[in-house]
Amino acid sequence: MDFIAAHDLDEALAAKAHQPDALLLAGGTDLMVEINLAHHRPSSVLSLRRVEELQELTAGRIGAGVTWARLERNGHRGLAQAARTVGSPQIRAAGTIGGNVATASPAGDGLPWIIAAEASIEVQSKERGIRTIPWNEFFVGVKRTSLAADEIITAVVVPEDVPIAQEFAKVGARNAMVISTVSCVVIRGDDGFRVALGSVATTPMRATRAEEMINAESTISDSVLDEFAHIVSEEVRPITDHRSTEGYRRHAAGVLARRLVERSLR
Amino acid sequence: MNVTINVNGEDRVLDVTGHESLLSVLRNDLELPGTKDACEQGECGSCTVVFDGEAVCSCLVMAADADGSSVTTVEGVSADGELHPVQEAMLAKGAVQCGFCTPGIVVAGSHFLETNPHPSEPEIREALSGNICRCTGYGAILRAFETVTGEGS
Ligand SMILES: Cc1cc2nc3c(=O)[nH]c(=O)nc-3n(C[C@H](O)[C@H](O)[C@H](O)COP(=O)(O)OP(=O)(O)OC[C@H]3O[C@@H](n4cnc5c(N)ncnc54)[C@H](O)[C@@H]3O)c2cc1C
Ligand code: FES
Ligand code: FES
Numbered sequence: 125m126d127f128i129a130a131h132d133l134d135e136a137l138a139a140k141a142h143q144p145d146a147l148l149l150a151g152g153t154d155l156m157v158e159i160n161l162a163h164h165r166p167s168s169v170l171s172l173r174r175v176e177e178l179q180e181l182t183a184g185r186i187g188a189g190v191t192w193a194r195l196e197r198n199g200h201r202g203l204a205q206a207a208r209t210v211g212s213p214q215i216r217a218a219g220t221i222g223g224n225v226a227t228a229s230p231a232g233d234g235l236p237w238i239i240a241a242e243a244s245i246e247v248q249s250k251e252r253g254i255r256t257i258p259w260n261e262f263f264v265g266v267k268r269t270s271l272a273a274d275e276i277i278t279a280v281v282v283p284e285d286v287p288i289a290q291e292f293a294k295v296g297a298r299n300a301m302v303i304s305t306v307s308c309v310v311i312r313g314d315d316g317f318r319v320a321l322g323s324v325a326t327t328p329m330r331a332t333r334a335e336e337m338i339n340a341e342s343t344i345s346d347s348v349l350d351e352f353a354h355i356v357s358e359e360v361r362p363i364t365d366h367r368s369t370e371g372y373r374r375h376a377a378g379v380l381a382r383r384l385v386e387r388s389l390r
Numbered sequence: 391m392n393v394t395i396n397v398n399g400e401d402r403v404l405d406v407t408g409h410e411s412l413l414s415v416l417r418n419d420l421e422l423p424g425t426k427d428a429c430e431q432g433e434c435g436s437c438t439v440v441f442d443g444e445a446v447c448s449c450l451v452m453a454a455d456a457d458g459s460s461v462t463t464v465e466g467v468s469a470d471g472e473l474h475p476v477q478e479a480m481l482a483k484g485a486v487q488c489g490f491c492t493p494g495i496v497v498a499g500s501h502f503l504e505t506n507p508h509p510s511e512p513e514i515r516e517a518l519s520g521n522i523c524r525c526t527g528y529g530a531i532l533r534a535f536e537t538v539t540g541e542g543s
Contacts, residue, residue, distance in 0.1 A: 156450040160430040212520025217444040300519035
């Protein structure tokens with residue numbers, strides 16, 4: 125195996141341009157599982173752990189190398205809540221948002237927040253420089269993104285006006301160390317509610333029909349919430365797998381979204 | 391490739407050729423079998439080490455990527471043959487049965503107490519949530535940690 129430890133972003137981009145098939149390694153919490161299970165034996169690996177430029181964490185910019193442990197303490201409210209539910213302290217100390225975004229699992233706990241915040245994914249290559257990909261163009265399928273082979277994810281770019289009323293919750297078999305059966309983020313701003321869900325479609329999704337319905341209401345009564353939850357349940361596109369059934373996921377999506385709307389109003 | 395890792399205060403030089411984990415080189419090349427190998431998927435915590443100041447699963451660290459880092463294993467937690475207070479308390483409270491989870495719990499727990507010496511019970515539970523124990527039901531482990539933090543007796 126060829127192993128390259130990049131020390132700065134230029135070095136990482138040059139190495140990726142030279143060897144586009146080199147597998148990027150950040151916290152290793154997704155990649156090493158694959159390698160240990162022998163699903164993956166990459167012939168070359170490019171480590172990003174030492175790249176300072178990926179460590180930046182401000183309100184407007186979350187470097188790809190920022191760990192869940194840091195987001196738990198210093199992230200936007202909804203993302204910090206999501207970070208707290210990722211794996212265990214050991215996983216949060218190593219795992220990064222960049223790795224979560226690149227893996228693009230339907231169950232990735234950082235992803236509903238990204239699409240609710242309408243953040244962009246900033247990627248870079250030596251050849252084409254920076255591309256800033258809008259949230260709704262980055263995730264294209266189960267574990268598929270619009271990242272090109274010679275590119276590296278450098279940051280999640282957060283709009284300045286992201287509302288502060290944000291709530292995250294997920295449903296899983298237990299509290300710690302659990303992959304989401306359904307996850308949900310609600311962000312409430314002047315323009316109304318934004319509702320994003322994970323584990324209920326091939327990519328993280330916005331519940332646009334439910335958003336339109338609730339945002340047309342002037343008061344959020346119980347009957348409005350009932351109908352809202354019902355539309356969320358209808359609108360998601362979950363499957364039955366080893367973790368849960370389609371029917372349960374539809375039900376849980378509606379319950380979670382409704383609960384988070386209520387929480388965001390408190 | 392040659393990799394230098396400072397393990398328990400001593401620089402160790404290794405030849406790493408493949409995708410092996412830090413866990414694997416600790417146990418097989420450096421003959422430090424205290425760090426346990428159970429799942430190799432980050433699920434059980436029995437392989438926990440302190441890696442550049444953070445408690446992580448050593449099964450998820452690629453050994454090649456550990457070059458230049460410093461690692462503390464359970465063998466390094468007890469200095470000069472003196473048991474760490476966490477180890478003393480676990481013995482006293484009967485928190486060790488088969489012992490397989492114990493090294494991971496000692497490393498994760500002692501590291502946690504360095505940053506948070508007086509945690510609440512929920513905080514202790516949370517700190518140990520990445521360490522699975524199949525034997526004790528966790529009660530004795532919690533009681534052991536409460537004696538170290540001054541909450542228990
Ligand atoms: C026990 C356990 C529990 C877990 N629990 C959760 C959970 O609750 N919720 C959750 O969402 N996830 C969970 N995960 C999955 C994983 O921890 C997260 O997805 C994590 O964010 C991955 O980040 P990483 O830095 O470890 O990625 P790595 O494993 O280093 O990389 C993952 C993938 O991303 C690519 N990559 C990494 N960085 C970049 C970059 N900058 N640019 C482009 N590509 C990049 C890699 O090439 C690789 O394909 C869990 C994993 C384990 C082992
Ligand atoms: S062996 Fe590493 S977490 Fe189980
Ligand atoms: S004492 Fe046996 S697994 Fe914990």
